[in-house]
Amino acid sequence: MVRLFTLFVFPIITVGIFCILFPATAIGDITEVDDLKREINLPVPAKRFVSLAPNITELLFHIGAGGNIVGADEFSNYPDEAKRITRVNNHALVNYELILSLQPDLVFAWSSGNGYEIVQRLRKLGLTVFVVEVTKLSQIPKLLKKLGRLTDKTSESNRVAASFYKKLQSLIELHKNKKKVKTFYQIWDDPIMTLNGEHLISDVIKICGGVNIFATSTPLVPRVNIETIMKFDPEVILSSGAQERLVSWKKSWSRWKNITAVKSGHLYLIPPDLLQRPTNRTLDGADYMCKYLDQYRAFGS
Known part of the structure; x- marks a missing residue:
């Protein structure tokens, strides 16, 4: 009887003491x-x-x-x-x-x-x-x-x-050697606001072979003036919005015909939420952006 107690009870006591002295992380942690x-x-x-x-x-x-x-x-x-x-x-x-x-x-x-x-x-x-x-x-x-x-x-x-990564790599490979396009992305009209190089949208511009003309600006969402935009002279101007807004938005830029993008008509809207929100659908927004930069490459000014 003593032997059976020793064989079965002593190991249980030993394990219990070990767990108290050295508590393990819960399996589900x-x-x-x-x-x-x-x-x-x-x-x-x-x-x-x-x-x-x-x-x-x-x-x-x-x-x-x-x-x-x-x-x-x-x-x-x-x-x-x-x-x-x-x-x-x-x-x-x-x-x-x-x-x-x-x-x-x-x-x-x-x-x-x-x-x-x-x-x-x-x-x-x-x-x-x-x-x-x-x-x-x-x-x-x-x-x-x-x-x-x-x-x-x-x-x-x-x-x-895995699916997102595969699509992203295909997009990068497709555009990695294309001609750079000076790009301005507008997020607000009055005052004019944009995004610097630390924002996700700037990364999309880069992947599509564009150059964010305000990449080195601060803060993340800088206010900019029309004189500086004219100085950098973007070849493509982009913003987010429904197509119903396109005519009035283009009209607001029409007075600045010295800007290459305005003069050549390369102003484009990307459907709302596709780029402003970093999600799986951001790749759809990237497809729009890359297509618009390709249109400038194909037709230029």
Whole structure:
């Protein structure tokens, strides 16, 4: 009897003491580093989460995790299912009480869109926040995989990431040796505003063989004047908007006929959301941009 007790009970006691002295990480523990270089730890994949930006909402749906979003920002409108999610914020204002009442396991935030103060406030409220900031197309596959691991959608996110990477490499290969085209991307009319070289759209311009004429400007979204635009003399001018806006937008530029893009008629609009939001559809926006730069190469002035 003593021998049986020793054989069966002593090992159990030994294992118990070992676990107390040297606690192991739970089997389901997940650790990811967000785009602010902060380590995010979850005991298990998140089952309830809040998305504070439309680009993040779209990416989560794309990997099959959209059904677990319990709160989203007011601009999350794609896909259609996103429109039915409870609204918790816009770019400037956040309903913190509502977010807490939704009891999310994880909150996804957009660094340049939501800002430091909102992220810090959420963390002080005890919420786990994963911050996203995409500045290059090559970062999107990595982000998709991280989102998949955090939301228990690893298989689907790996498939989507691989597809995105393959399409991106094809786009890069197709345009890598083409003639450079001086490009101006306008995001606002009055005052005139653009994007510098740190923005995702500038990366798309580069991939398409263009040169962002304000790549070295500061800040990320600089205000510019027409005299500087004339000095840099873009060959193509781009913006985002519906085609119904094209006539009036072109007319607003028509007085500056000394600009090559205006003189030769190379002003183009890219459908809204395709480039402004870093998502899987950004490649569709890149296709538009590359096509428009190719039109200048083909027909010039």
